[in-house]
Amino acid sequence: MKQDHLDEISGVSTTGHEWDGIRELNNPMPRWWVYTYYATIVWALGYTVFYPAWPLVTSATQGVLGYSSRGEVKAELASVEAERSAHTAALANKSVSEILADDTLRQTAIQSGAAAFKVNCVQCHGSGAAGGAGYPNLNDDDWLWGGKPEQIEYTIAHGIRSAGDADTHQSEMPAFSDILDREQIASVAAFVVSLSGTPKNSGLVKKGRTVFAESCAACHGNDARGNQELGAPDLADAIWLKTHGEAGIVAQIKAPKHGMMPAWGARLGDTAVKELTVFVHSLGGGQVVRGSLFPPGEKREITRVARPA
Amino acid sequence: MLDETQTKPEVETLDAVAVNSARIRQPLYAARKKVFPKRASGNFRRFKWIVMAITLAIYYLTPWLRFDRGPYAHDQAVLIDLANRRFYFFFIEIWPQEFFFVAGLLVMAGIGLFLVTSVVGRAWCGYTCPQTVWVDLFLVVERWVEGDRNARMKLDAAPMSPHKLWLRTVKHSIWIVIAVATGGAWIFYFADAPTLLHEVMTGAAAPVAYITVAILTATTYAFGGLMREQVCTYMCPWPRIQAVMLDETSLTVTYNDWRGEPRGRHQKKAAATGVTAGDCVDCNACVAVCPMGIDIRDGQQLECISCALCIDACDGVMDKLGKERGLISYATLNDYNANMAIATAGGIQPITPSLVRTAEGKLSPALSCVKPATLLRPRTLLYAGLWALLGIGLLLTALVTRNRVEINVLRDRNPQYVLLSDGSIRNGYTVKLLNMRPEPRAFTLHMEGLAGASMTAAGLENDASGALIVPVEPDRLRTVKVFVRQPSTDATPGAVSFDLIAEDRGSDEQSTYRTSFETPEIPR
Numbered sequence: 083m084k085q086d087h088l089d090e091i092s093g094v095s096t097t098g099h100e101w102d103g104i105r106e107l108n109n110p111m112p113r114w115w116v117y118t119y120y121a122t123i124v125w126a127l128g129y130t131v132f133y134p135a136w137p138l139v140t141s142a143t144q145g146v147l148g149y150s151s152r153g154e155v156k157a158e159l160a161s162v163e164a165e166r167s168a169h170t171a172a173l174a175n176k177s178v179s180e181i182l183a184d185d186t187l188r189q190t191a192i193q194s195g196a197a198a199f200k201v202n203c204v205q206c207h208g209s210g211a212a213g214g215a216g217y218p219n220l221n222d223d224d225w226l227w228g229g230k231p232e233q234i235e236y237t238i239a240h241g242i243r244s245a246g247d248a249d250t251h252q253s254e255m256p257a258f259s260d261i262l263d264r265e266q267i268a269s270v271a272a273f274v275v276s277l278s279g280t281p282k283n284s285g286l287v288k289k290g291r292t293v294f295a296e297s298c299a300a301c302h303g304n305d306a307r308g309n310q311e312l313g314a315p316d317l318a319d320a321i322w323l324k325t326h327g328e329a330g331i332v333a334q335i336k337a338p339k340h341g342m343m344p345a346w347g348a349r350l351g352d353t354a355v356k357e358l359t360v361f362v363h364s365l366g367g368g369q370v371v372r373g374s375l376f377p378p379g380e381k382r383e384i385t386r387v388a389r390p391a
Numbered sequence: 392m393l394d395e396t397q398t399k400p401e402v403e404t405l406d407a408v409a410v411n412s413a414r415i416r417q418p419l420y421a422a423r424k425k426v427f428p429k430r431a432s433g434n435f436r437r438f439k440w441i442v443m444a445i446t447l448a449i450y451y452l453t454p455w456l457r458f459d460r461g462p463y464a465h466d467q468a469v470l471i472d473l474a475n476r477r478f479y480f481f482f483i484e485i486w487p488q489e490f491f492f493v494a495g496l497l498v499m500a501g502i503g504l505f506l507v508t509s510v511v512g513r514a515w516c517g518y519t520c521p522q523t524v525w526v527d528l529f530l531v532v533e534r535w536v537e538g539d540r541n542a543r544m545k546l547d548a549a550p551m552s553p554h555k556l557w558l559r560t561v562k563h564s565i566w567i568v569i570a571v572a573t574g575g576a577w578i579f580y581f582a583d584a585p586t587l588l589h590e591v592m593t594g595a596a597a598p599v600a601y602i603t604v605a606i607l608t609a610t611t612y613a614f615g616g617l618m619r620e621q622v623c624t625y626m627c628p629w630p631r632i633q634a635v636m637l638d639e640t641s642l643t644v645t646y647n648d649w650r651g652e653p654r655g656r657h658q659k660k661a662a663a664t665g666v667t668a669g670d671c672v673d674c675n676a677c678v679a680v681c682p683m684g685i686d687i688r689d690g691q692q693l694e695c696i697s698c699a700l701c702i703d704a705c706d707g708v709m710d711k712l713g714k715e716r717g718l719i720s721y722a723t724l725n726d727y728n729a730n731m732a733i734a735t736a737g738g739i740q741p742i743t744p745s746l747v748r749t750a751e752g753k754l755s756p757a758l759s760c761v762k763p764a765t766l767l768r769p770r771t772l773l774y775a776g777l778w779a780l781l782g783i784g785l786l787l788t789a790l791v792t793r794n795r796v797e798i799n800v801l802r803d804r805n806p807q808y809v810l811l812s813d814g815s816i817r818n819g820y821t822v823k824l825l826n827m828r829p830e831p832r833a834f835t836l837h838m839e840g841l842a843g844a845s846m847t848a849a850g851l852e853n854d855a856s857g858a859l860i861v862p863v864e865p866d867r868l869r870t871v872k873v874f875v876r877q878p879s880t881d882a883t884p885g886a887v888s889f890d891l892i893a894e895d896r897g898s899d900e901q902s903t904y905r906t907s908f909e910t911p912e913i914p915r
Contacts, residue, residue, distance in 0.1 A: 112420055
């Protein structure tokens with residue numbers, strides 16, 4: 083190694099290294115750069131002391147600050163809980179109607195109810211609560227077991243035909259294949275269709291009306307408007323839960339299918355049930371407590387949407 | 392002509408060398424050579440004092456101006472309310488969706504900069520740039536504590552002593568006070584100033600306030616006190632950008648070498664030997680006053696911020712010598728070239744001072760000087776026109792005629808529509824109503840273009856015509872879930888467009904949103 087070699091052009095000393103006559107100039111890094119580099123080393127060493135860092139056989143050093151990412155999550159969750167506690171307590175202590183009457187509480191309940199709905203209810207009722215064949219649409223104004231807030235709350239809490247809940251809604255339509263003959267069934271189906279549409283064989287309607295009065299009116303009512311006490315559907319409206327059309331109605335009369343909804347009260351707790359009630363009620367189908375959703379005395383008449391010409 | 396100068400006292404020649412020389416460029420990593428700007432006095436220096444006073448006053452005092460906006464809005468004239476997403480500027484209140492006003496102002500600032508730069512060069516750098524203003528302020532302090540150029544250089548070279556330590560401590564203490572005040576003033580633009588001042592003093596302010604003050608204090612102290620001209624030279628992009636905005640008719644600080652060269656310290660001797668000499672006596676006054684540490688006589692250079700202090704310094708010397716002012720002056724490149732052609736008889740021969748002088752020793756009337764008419768040229772007119780069009784035409788008109796009610800509608804997509812028990816169809820809408828005035832107002836919400844339809848919303852009343860009445864708090868947005876229901880007799884399959892209209896009950900202000908009503912294509 084040659085010492086004190088100076089580069090002729092720049093006048094800068096070289097490091098003494100030489101490769102095939104090429105020498106390396108001894109231009110040091112800017113001092114602030116070097117100090118920054120040292121500072122990062124100090125920082126890194128300090129970091130490993132204060133935070134979990136060095137891997138051991140089964141765990142790692144814990145760091146003197148006692149920091150852990152799990153602990154951080156726990157603390158964050160606790161702070162969220164604390165932030166919500168005022169609302170949660172208010173929702174727990176008030177009835178559904180009281181919640182509905184208080185704008186702030188109602189908005190809160192709708193928010194958390196929507197979240198609970200996304201987790202627990204969408205599997206059957208769909209993400210928009212529009213239901214499907216056999217699963218009720220919660221947006222409309224047709225309610226099997228009643229759409230008043232208390233009724234919705236009861237249904238959510240105790241479910242429908244839910245095994246293991248003594249207070250659950252219980253009622254089943256008998257299978258009429260053993261009670262009525264084929265013609266009677268066909269005629270009553272024609273009558274039911276006539277309530278909201280045009281039956282295929284209008285000659286059967288008159289006979290069907292008699293059959294209906296004898297066998298069906300007990301549950302569905304003389305005017306076929308249904309009975310929410312029994313969960314008997316309104317057969318005179320435009321909404322069909324499981325099916326529509328005569329063939330489907332015949333099948334339902336012969337061997338009815340019965341929906342089942344689990345009781346959620348025990349699983350989710352009272353507060354969550356209230357939140358869900360308020361949310362479902364807000365979807366627009368609920369029977370409104372304050373004021374009416376529709377102008378009173380409106381004539382209820384079913385007409386079909388016109389087909390394009 | 393030289394005889395005249397011989398009767399005048401010789402001007403003091405300063406031992407000043409440009410530390411940022413355009414002739415000998417330092418390597419990038421070379422240690423900084425200190426600049427000790429000498430105090431200048433003259434017209435430009437006076438102008439700079441005035442600009443400094445005005446700009447500093449605007450910066451420090453603006454947040455403290457009050458403006459009565461009634462009981463529902465802030466009383467601060469200029470306030471950037473980030474928490475509530477509002478920007479207040481005297482009688483103007485800007486909502487986030489109206490941010491194009493701010494964007495428009497920024498575009499105006501840009502075009503304004505083009506205009507000013509194309510006319511008077513880097514005036515922004517020289518007079519109004521915060522870096523220039525604060526460096527000037529810091530230099531005032533430095534000069535006041537340590538004395539002018541020579542005293543400061545002597546002090547800098549002297550070994551540390553109690554006296555030097557004392558002066559340095561005083562200087563840096565005052566700098567830090569200024570820096571804290573500067574950083575502190577910034578945060579008052581973002582909150583109610585008197586309240587925030589009290590909070591900051593009692594330690595109750597948000598951490599972000601203290602962090603902001605700390606960062607701005609540090610940058611002000613470092614940039615204004617320690618780094619100074621290095622910020623302009625190495626950190627700032629403007630010198631590069633502004634340089635390309637200049638053209639041949641832009642005014643720039645220029646050393647008129649057609650008049651000054653050949654320069655010489657010993658003009659008497661030169662005259663005696665019959666050698667013609669230029670007006671520059673090489674006194675280096677222009678170098679000594681330069682805060683950027685350059686020699687303007689080297690020509691236009693990146694570091695020059697056009698602060699014109701060298702013009703003041705040179706004019707002072709010319710006055711002493713009994714010569715016309717303007718050896719260093721604001722000049723356009725066109726004029727400079729024309730004058731140079733006269734001084735060199737249009738050729739490439741050396742400058743002959745006698746060519747630009749009359750027999751009486753005055754400058755020749757044939758020389759070009761700045762003609763105001765050249766300021767009005769297509770380029771500047773275009774900039775001025777654009778600037779006015781944007782400012783008056785768009786911003787001001789838009790500001791005066793803008794709507795203070797806004798409606799936004801989000802149609803429910805899940806489900807698209809709901810079939811009701813009587814066969815009618817219902818669609819849901821999330822309607823957002825913005826009351827952009829600082830007073831409570833009630834709006835009517837009605838529909839147009841949807842046959843037979845009616846609307847309802849939980850908690851809201853319908854008026855006689857079926858429209859919803861929506862009260863909205865001052866300066867707030869209200870979200871309402873609206874259900875629109877159309878009887879099946881009126882329904883058309885598919886989507887029908889219709890308007891939702893929010894109308895102020897008190898005035899005729901209204902806002903319309905076109906949305907659609909969905910009906911199933913195939914009836915059930």
